[in-house]
Every structure is written in C-alpha cells, then in structure tokens.
Amino acid sequence: MSMAIAHTPDTPRPSEESRWVGSENSLLPEDEAVHRWYRFILSFPPHLVRTYATEFELTHSSTLLDPFCGTGTTLVEAKKCGISSVGIEAAPMAHFASSVKTDWCIDPGGLVKNAKKLASSLNRRGLPRRLRTLSSEASQLILADSISPVPLHRTLDLIDAIGDTGEFVPYERLALAQILPCKVGNLRFGPEVGVTRYKKEDAPVLDLWMSAIHAIAADLEEVNCNSAVPSRVILADSRSVAEALKPRSIDAVITSPPYPNEKDYTRTTRLESVILGFMLSRAELQAYKKTLVRSNTRTVYRDDDDDCWIAEHPEIHRIAEQIENRRLQLGKTSGFERMYHRVVGLYFGGMAKHLEQLKRVLRPGAQLAYVVGDQASYLRVMIRTGQLLGSIAQDLGYELERIDLFRTRPSTVTKELLREEVLILRWPGDK
Ligand SMILES: C[S@@+](CC[C@H](N)C(=O)[O-])C[C@H]1O[C@@H](n2cnc3c(N)ncnc32)[C@H](O)[C@@H]1O
Missing domain, CATH: 3.40.50.150 (Vaccinia Virus protein VP39)
Incomplete structure (x- = not known):
C-alpha cells in the first residue's frame, strides 16, 4: 500500500447557485x-x-x-x-x-423482426399448471414479493426464448431488464427500493417488452450516424x-x-x-x-x-x-x-x-x-x-x-x- 495523505486547507468556496435550476436531474x-x-x-x-x-x-x-x-x-x-x-x-x-447502450451497430429492423418472432411463439402458449420459479438460493437474494408468480413465469419463459447466442440477444435482455422492476415486478424507488402495497397478479410481459424493443430500434435509427x-x-x-x-x-x-x-x-x-x-x-x-x-x-x-x-x-x-x-x-x-x-x-x-x-x-x-x-x-x-x-x-x-x-x-x-x-x-x- 502506498503513502497516506495529509490535509491541505485552502479549498475554494462552493458556489451558491446551480446552473441547472429546474431541470437538474431530469431526463429531458x-x-x-x-x-x-x-x-x-x-x-x-x-x-x-x-x-x-x-x-x-x-x-x-x-x-x-x-x-x-x-x-x-x-x-x-x-x-x-x-x-x-x-x-x-x-x-x-x-x-x-x-x-449494450454504447453498441449501435446492429440492424434495428432485424431486431424488431426477431423479437416479433419470439413474442408470437410465446403468445401461443397458455399458463401451465406448475409455474416456473427461481432457485431457492436466487429467490433469497430478492425482496419478498418483488415479482408475483405469474409475471415471473412469463419472464422466465421469455428469457429462455431469447437464449444466449445471437446479435440481438443483448438488446432483448436489456429491454427485459428495463421493464422488470416496476412494470412487471412490484418495486418502487423513492429513493430506497421497496415493494408496492398493491401487487400485480399478472403483467403483459410480452407487450411491455415489445414496446421497449420498438423504442430501442427507433433510437438506433436516430443515432446511427455516430455508431462508429x-x-x-x-x-x-x-x-x-x-x-x-x-x-x-x-x-x-x-x-x-x-x-x-x-x-x-x-x-x-x-x-x-x-x-x-x-x-x-x-x-x-x-x-x-x-x-x-x-x-x-x-x-x-x-x-x-x-x-x-x-x-x-x-x-x-x-x-x-x-x-x-x-x-x-x-x-x-x-x-x-x-x-x-x-x-x-x-x-x-x-x-x-x-x-x-x-x-x-x-x-x-x-x-x-x-x-x-x-x-x-x-x-x-x-x-x-x-x-x-x-x-x-x-x-x-x-x-x-x-x-x-x-x-x-x-x-x-x-x-x-x-x-x-x-x-x-x-x-x-x-x-
Ligand atoms: C452514482 S452511480 C453512477 C451512475 C451513473 N452516473 C449513471 O448515470 O448511471 C455509482 C456507480 O459506481 C459503481 N461503483 C461503486 N464502486 C465501484 C468501484 N470500486 N469501481 C467501479 N464502479 C463502482 C456502482 O455500482 C454504481 O453503478
């Protein structure tokens, strides 16, 4: 370990006014x-x-x-x-x-086409009698009731369908990560993370995911000129x-x-x-x-x-x-x-x-x-x-x-x- 440091007292006075008044922390x-x-x-x-x-x-x-x-x-x-x-x-x-957010090299049309194919194959499936769940060790890592059983089942089905190889996989997984906490799960942030009083029994996972995919594809078209x-x-x-x-x-x-x-x-x-x-x-x-x-x-x-x-x-x-x-x-x-x-x-x-x-x-x-x-x-x-x-x-x-x-x-x-x-x-x- 290298040296410890000593204190120097001449710190400039912090400014009293923000230059971002009104829009400080929002995404414009x-x-x-x-x-x-x-x-x-x-x-x-x-x-x-x-x-x-x-x-x-x-x-x-x-x-x-x-x-x-x-x-x-x-x-x-x-x-x-x-x-x-x-x-x-x-x-x-x-x-x-x-x-994922800094790789803009995929074809947005291909992403939407691939996601639609996955969604339509899953849409045809009904709910089985035994729903899919996380392992008990993994479940212990998340807050109780973070996600209800049916949305969790639909999510795990979608993850399986996305798979783990192919150029669109990272975008499809990120779209899912984006909708998981509040739209599919029962979390709220304020600023501590907590569970909402009302727990969603079900959530339109595929529709929410497709909207996120469409947003990614539209943004990729917009920023395409800077992809290199x-x-x-x-x-x-x-x-x-x-x-x-x-x-x-x-x-x-x-x-x-x-x-x-x-x-x-x-x-x-x-x-x-x-x-x-x-x-x-x-x-x-x-x-x-x-x-x-x-x-x-x-x-x-x-x-x-x-x-x-x-x-x-x-x-x-x-x-x-x-x-x-x-x-x-x-x-x-x-x-x-x-x-x-x-x-x-x-x-x-x-x-x-x-x-x-x-x-x-x-x-x-x-x-x-x-x-x-x-x-x-x-x-x-x-x-x-x-x-x-x-x-x-x-x-x-x-x-x-x-x-x-x-x-x-x-x-x-x-x-x-x-x-x-x-x-x-x-x-x-x-x-
Ligand atoms: C305040 S957040 C940064 C948020 C970021 N500016 C953004 O807009 O998303 C601080 C981040 O530092 C990460 N972090 C904490 N300790 C770290 C370390 N030793 N090395 C690298 N990252 C670390 C945390 O995981 C967290 O994502």
Whole structure:
C-alpha cells in the first residue's frame, strides 16, 4: 500500500447557485434516445455531461473516462457528441447495460423482426399448471414479493426464448431488464427500493417488452450516424483503475461515484441482476460487493483497509470520531451502528486510492468533474463529501478549480437541505 495523505486547507468556496435550476436531474425529452433503454435512480442527466464536455473543450480526438459509469450516461452522451469514451463499472448488471447502450451497430429492423418472432411463439402458449420459479438460493437474494408468480413465469419463459447466442440477444435482455422492476415486478424507488402495497397478479410481459424493443430500434435509427464513435466498458474496480487503462490515455473524467450513506446500492438492480443470471448466490453477491467503494455498512468487511489512504486527514478523523461519540451518547449498539464511523474512513480512503491510481492514466492538463452529495445518514453528523474529496484530491497533487452546486435535496433524516455538488479538478501532471 502506498503513502497516506495529509490535509491541505485552502479549498475554494462552493458556489451558491446551480446552473441547472429546474431541470437538474431530469431526463429531458430531447435527450431520451438510448438513455431510456435502461436507467436507474442513481443516474445523472445527460445535459450535465454535455455541459462539462463543452466546458472541458473535448473534441473528436479526446478520450473521456467515467470510472463509476453505472448505466452509461456519460458514455452514451459522449458517443452522441462524437467523443471517444471508456467506462469502468463494478456491478455486472450496470456494466451490461452500459455495454449494450454504447453498441449501435446492429440492424434495428432485424431486431424488431426477431423479437416479433419470439413474442408470437410465446403468445401461443397458455399458463401451465406448475409455474416456473427461481432457485431457492436466487429467490433469497430478492425482496419478498418483488415479482408475483405469474409475471415471473412469463419472464422466465421469455428469457429462455431469447437464449444466449445471437446479435440481438443483448438488446432483448436489456429491454427485459428495463421493464422488470416496476412494470412487471412490484418495486418502487423513492429513493430506497421497496415493494408496492398493491401487487400485480399478472403483467403483459410480452407487450411491455415489445414496446421497449420498438423504442430501442427507433433510437438506433436516430443515432446511427455516430455508431462508429469508439466506446468501451470494463468490468473492474476503479480503485485499481491503473490496471485497467493505459498510462496517460485519458483527457477528461465526468463521473458520479457512490456517496457515503446507508444506501445499499446493490439492491437498486437486484431483481433484474438475479433474473438475468448476473447474480445467483450469496457468494456471488458478496464477491461483487467486495469490488465496490465502501459507501455503507452492508459492504464493509473485516479485512478492509482502504482507510490507510486517509490516515493523516484530520477532518475525516474528526467526523468519524463525532459519529462514534454520538453513537455512544445515544446508546446505539447494533452491529451496523458500530460500523458507521468506520465506513467514513473506508469510503474516503477508497476514493483516495482511486484518485491516486487515476493520476497514472490521465494526460497532463486533464480536467475532471465528480458529482457527489453531502450526507447526514450517520446519526445526523454532516459529511461534506465534495469539500472533503476536494481536499483529498489537492493533497494528491490535483488542482481544485471550484465546486459547482448541482442541486439541493432534503435529507431523509434531518429534512435539512443537502448539497449535491460537482467537484472540478485538474491534473497538472507529475511535477
Ligand atoms: C452514482 S452511480 C453512477 C451512475 C451513473 N452516473 C449513471 O448515470 O448511471 C455509482 C456507480 O459506481 C459503481 N461503483 C461503486 N464502486 C465501484 C468501484 N470500486 N469501481 C467501479 N464502479 C463502482 C456502482 O455500482 C454504481 O453503478
């Protein structure tokens, strides 16, 4: 493990006004093409990517990186703008979605024709007396009642019919992933994932799926002229980004990493991850959780030591101590509560490790935009994520240009307004 970092105090004042007032986090109707194939609650909007791609003066010869690419918003928008991109993502379902959303080379007419053939063969089948189900191990990974028995049967039938070879398979599976959580299943996002009170006994799986297929085909026609713009997505852990990318190959970064809060991000895509077979056992879930930045107590493991990367950062120690002292005052003793203060060190340590590794793949002068949110999830102790990451980045040799306000959101615990910010950094190159 390499050096721990020290604290530098001269952080620029964050801006007080957002430049996106009113449209901060929505997918604008004119931006829907491709982005709508599959998004999740954690996705940021395409116009944010455009704003910073323009500001960073990216051109057709630039390479843009999103090291926490999620469902590929940065990559899709880059491709639409003619900019080459690379994404890194540790979650198999999100990695799959990004990979499909950045490959525009198939024939849209062929996709619709193939899907219609599959749908008409399935339409002729009635419901059998014994419905298809998931294995008991896979069922235990999803929330109870996430999906009712009949829609689940229809979904599993469709997955079988789609199969696993052929040029249209990824698009057909992604269309299914898109309709699964809320249209076929019983999930709601607000922002935590939960099960709706009303459970659908049945759902028109094939009709919903065909609509998603038609939308994909229409979007492919629309974006066809940019299909040759390179984009690739790597399934990897961005704390080891230098192992995945060539030295000095990246001109800019636009990304949104996880924030330190009590949200278990792995639940956001759990239903489709299990049904599409990306995760079928506790062991697989655990292996995948270990590749994530530690942003909540459900992804902390005994051997974790990312906190050594911020061993000399007094403000992060102060926050961790404040959380632990408050826990003791309040007499909170559950296993998760005892780990709250630890998550803070592991989170910022993991991000420090990522930023240290990133230096090797950046070209001198590279500009970076990190969208991050303040949090008060740990016993109401305020964590100014953007300011702390800015200070860590400065300690590692980055220049902190400024902190923009993206939007404010009410805290679910304190109701106080929490800032979501964009940290603008520049990598000057090794001195
Ligand atoms: C806030 S989301 C990004 C959303 C993305 N901007 C979009 O529009 O869909 C953060 C993502 O980081 C991923 N992630 C967390 N830890 C990671 C790691 N160590 N390496 C790579 N990806 C990671 C999560 O799986 C999640 O998809």
